[in-house]
Amino acid sequence: MIYKHITFTLLFLFILPFNLKAEEVIKKGEVLNLQRCVEIALKKHPDIIAATNNVNAYMNKVGQSRADYYPQINLYSGYSRISPATGINGSYDNYSTGININQIIYDFGKTSAQVNIQNLNLNAVRTDLESISDRIIFNVKQKYFALLQSKRNKEVAEETVKQYQQHLEQAKGFFEVGVKPKFDVTKAEVDLGTARLNLIIAENALKTAKANLDNAMGIYDASEYIVEDNLKLEKYTITFDDAISNAYRNRPELKSIISRKEAAAGTVELAKKGFYPVLTGSASYNWSGDNFPLDDGWNAGITLSFPLFSGFLTKYQVEEAKANLNVQKANEESLRQSIFLEVQQAYLNFKEAEERIPVAELNVKQAQENFEIADGRYAAGVGSPIEVTDASVALTNAKTAFIQALYDYKIAIASLEKAMGVR
Numbered sequence: 001m002i003y004k005h006i007t008f009t010l011l012f013l014f015i016l017p018f019n020l021k022a023e024e025v026i027k028k029g030e031v032l033n034l035q036r037c038v039e040i041a042l043k044k045h046p047d048i049i050a051a052t053n054n055v056n057a058y059m060n061k062v063g064q065s066r067a068d069y070y071p072q073i074n075l076y077s078g079y080s081r082i083s084p085a086t087g088i089n090g091s092y093d094n095y096s097t098g099i100n101i102n103q104i105i106y107d108f109g110k111t112s113a114q115v116n117i118q119n120l121n122l123n124a125v126r127t128d129l130e131s132i133s134d135r136i137i138f139n140v141k142q143k144y145f146a147l148l149q150s151k152r153n154k155e156v157a158e159e160t161v162k163q164y165q166q167h168l169e170q171a172k173g174f175f176e177v178g179v180k181p182k183f184d185v186t187k188a189e190v191d192l193g194t195a196r197l198n199l200i201i202a203e204n205a206l207k208t209a210k211a212n213l214d215n216a217m218g219i220y221d222a223s224e225y226i227v228e229d230n231l232k233l234e235k236y237t238i239t240f241d242d243a244i245s246n247a248y249r250n251r252p253e254l255k256s257i258i259s260r261k262e263a264a265a266g267t268v269e270l271a272k273k274g275f276y277p278v279l280t281g282s283a284s285y286n287w288s289g290d291n292f293p294l295d296d297g298w299n300a301g302i303t304l305s306f307p308l309f310s311g312f313l314t315k316y317q318v319e320e321a322k323a324n325l326n327v328q329k330a331n332e333e334s335l336r337q338s339i340f341l342e343v344q345q346a347y348l349n350f351k352e353a354e355e356r357i358p359v360a361e362l363n364v365k366q367a368q369e370n371f372e373i374a375d376g377r378y379a380a381g382v383g384s385p386i387e388v389t390d391a392s393v394a395l396t397n398a399k400t401a402f403i404q405a406l407y408d409y410k411i412a413i414a415s416l417e418k419a420m421g422v423r
Contacts, residue, residue: 028223034144041140045218051129058122065118068111071103098286108276120263130252141414143213148231149407150209156399157202163392164192187385231406236413240347243420247343250421257335261328268321274314277306346419350412360405367398
């Protein structure tokens with residue numbers, strides 16, 4: 001929703017060179033929110049640069065298709081040595097130079113049809129650019145929320161280490177005064193060691209998540225930055241019918257295939273024009289002779305070229321174009337069905353993720369209460385270390401599951417928005 005202001009104009013204006021280092025884009029210690037990460041990706045990602053240049057290529061194809069609207073002007077010059085088979089003068093030089101102009105006067109709409117087809121193809125690649133942009137935005141969202149998830153998991157791992165450290169100190173204190181056996185101390189040491197190993201894993205997962213976000217933004221060797229933590233429940237409301245309507249209206253892939261279908265229909269009409277004549281005008285002015293100064297002259301005329309028989313070439317071209325049009329129609333229907341399924345799955349996943357959050361949040365509260373009871377019992381000398389370990393593990397798992405539920409909800413929303421073609 002927050003990306004509506006990002007337009008294709010920005011994509012063209014802000015594209016940066018490949019060799020621009022990440023430090024010039026992200027300052028050291030900068031706080032990045034999701035919108036900022038998306039903006040960087042739309043400026044820096046190589047796929048965006050490639051797709052943009054593809055659009056530029058098709059813009060030039062449109063210009064090429066307009067060439068027949070204009071006269072074709074050629075300047076020529078030549079020299080030849082002529083030796084006649086008969087004659088008394090022998091060999092002589094011949095010089096020639098001149099300029100000629102050719103202009104199609106009327107071609108029964110062939111040129112205009114070609115221009116229209118190329119414009120439709122241009123629209124298709126523009127929507128392809130939009131589709132690539134949507135894919136990159138979704139990938140940034142995934143990696144952004146994955147980084148937040150890893151960051152919170154690391155915090156949970158740090159809390160677990162502190163809990164086991166405190167438990168170990170309690171166990172040592174009880175053992176020293178003879179209240180608890182040595183088993184409690186060794187058990188606490190093993191638990192602390194396991195927690196430290198899990199913390200190392202969580203720290204590495206955080207580094208990996210940052211590298212993945214860098215890659216999603218299309219940068220490398222980035223300075224250390226901070227991501228804004230918005231991994232929290234923000235209610236998202238939409239009906240399934242509205243989601244389907246948005247998808248059919250917004251999906252760039254559908255727009256692209258519709259443009260290609262219209263271009264295929266235009267190709268059918270263009271192929272049919274192969275049955276029609278072409279009226280061409282020409283004019284030239286030239287200088288020629290065997291010595292200087294050369295004699296000059298001019299000529300002008302009109303030519304009507306009518307295709308009487310071309311070996312059924314035009315007929316087969318028309319049939320080929322019709323077949324390609326039917327392919328595009330079938331592809332459009334297939335894509336519509338795929339979009340419907342994608343939206344349906346994304347919507348179901350969204351509702352399921354939404355329902356899991358309050359359950360996961362309640363589990364954290366219950367696990368926290370259970371841990372406090374177990375820890376209090378042990379501190380009072382009536383509990384066992386196994387109870388504390390089990391309660392601590394349950395609390396850690398509950399917190400991790402809650403973080404996972406928040407992540408899944410954010411990704412479910414992102415997936416639904418991508419399925420709807422909404423940024």
